[in-house]
Amino acid sequence: MKRLYGLLVLLCFMLTACNDDFLDVDPVDRYSDAVVWTDESLITSFVNNIYEGQKWGFHTVMLSSLCDESMEVWAWESQPVVMSELSPSYQGILAPNFWIITFHNITWTNLYKNIRACNIFFENAEKYALEGDVVDKLKGEVHYLRAYFYYWLLSQWGGIPLIEKSFTPSDDLLVARNTFEETVDFIVKDLDEAASILPLNGDKARATKGAAMALKARVLLYAASDLFVSQSLWASGYEHPELIGYVGGDRTERWQRAKKAAKAVMDLGIYHLYGENGGWKNREEATQNYADIFLCHNSDEDIMVQYYDYVNHNSSDFQLPRVGLFNSPNGFHGWGGNTPTGQLVDSYEMADGSKFSWDNPQQAAYPYQNRDPRFYASIMYNGSYWRQRPDDTVGSDPEGIVQTAYYQQSDGSYTPGLDTRQGPIEDWNGSYTGYYMRKFLDPSVNHQYDKQPYPWRQIRYAEVLLNYAEACIELGEDAEARKYINMIRTRAGMPDIPDSEMGDVLKEHYRNERKIELAYEQHRYFDIRRWMIAPEVIKNVQGIDIRYPYGVTEPNYSIIDVQERKWNDKSYLLPIYLDEMQKNDLLIQNPLY
Structure with missing residues (x-):
């Protein structure tokens, strides 16, 4: 009993005699704020984590399958x-x-989560008076990333709450x-x-001056488009048209801003189309050149890329991009996930431009036969060569030819x-449409077991040229638009658009050219909406x-409806999600919901 009493006395003495230093210890399971925001390597790691919030391009279900490019198998x-059941x-x-x-990274919740991380960075940069070349560059990157996340919110919901601080539970x-x-x-x-902070050149998986300028050109092009000036045509009676588009101002000036922004990227002089001079001896060379845009690690056409591997991505093995497994034909043990629609296939022109x-x-x-070279680099069709089949099926097809046809036997079956x-x-896992995606897929990789290492192109120079051409068309500058569309067609091994194409005819041709050149690259979903051609x-x-x-x-060919x-x-x-509306009664829902 005396021993117990002594222990209690000792414990009381320790508790009453302790000073602030006794309790003021650094946590052993994490870094304190003061440590993080005074160490350049830890600050960089914080920003690296924000980059993880970018939209993934390669995944089981691609954005192409939510529009008219492909069908999810x-x-x-x-x-x-x-x-339209949402x-x-x-x-x-x-x-x-x-x-x-x-689509986890582009949901309302996660986009705002990443925006909060950006705001935390800026608050601590000010709190700790962070300075130096490394920190300045990171500031530029976080400005880009915050704009990137808000761009996705804008593109999907229109006007949204603009938040420039990291809320705490005590905030309103x-x-x-x-x-x-706004x-x-x-x-x-x-x-x-x-753009004012970032370097002109650098690691293209990190934001650069060109990336910021190119994303600005995209945002301004989208904002000038039909959807955002025509609320009365699709949302008649909606009481807050200012949330879903412009309600005044000069639309011509907006197209001029979009044109100027794209031209500024072009004038940097550091980006070029991959194989821009064309001059291909045959269709095979043009086809291979277009395929190689996506089967290389870096080129002058890349403006912003995203790498996928165990070093650059923290997802589980299942979620690491397996674009080849997800999309190659089922007869090669692929999943055939995002199969081209017949409508996309039929959009590819003949080799003569008709x-x-x-x-x-x-x-x-x-x-x-005799189609646009990009067709052969993008689409697998019956009779096309792909690669050697896996060991357990090669006996059925030693040549590696895609087979989506049916063959009648003597008994009529x-x-x-x-x-x-x-x-x-x-x-x-077989295709319903009779086609498979070939774009992005490396035929030298055994996709059943192996991952290919090539990055996702967040922004590439061809898009900038197309953005510039579209703004020119909307401003009535048809000759200037044709010049830059033809640059892309020359690279692809296609003939120029005739000088006789002007006005709405040229616009229609441009839209098809954009559809083909940027197929599967996360543009078409938004293009058909902003042009209001979705119906x-x-x-x-x-x-x-x-x-x-x-x-x-x-064979005999028959067009069929499959979905x-x-x-x-x-x-x-x-x-806007119901739970967000219930949490915040100041939010106003989008029209027709």
């Missing part, structure tokens, strides 16, 4: 989007808690939406600040090709049914 995951409480694959995190968390115009101006201001048409008997008999949904290898192009997905009659070497799709004007913008 599993269908049910993207069905709510392509059927609501504040039901958003399918776009929901923040959807089990596949394909009820914040109203800013107008569309949101655009805020993004542009951040990008201008970034339109492809199933109504043309010659073209309909040989639909995959049909044997399905190896890459059809009824094929003998992996029928559950025209969101139609039932078409595929091709190919049958070889018994004893005949030439129902519907458009509702509410889908021009996304609904």
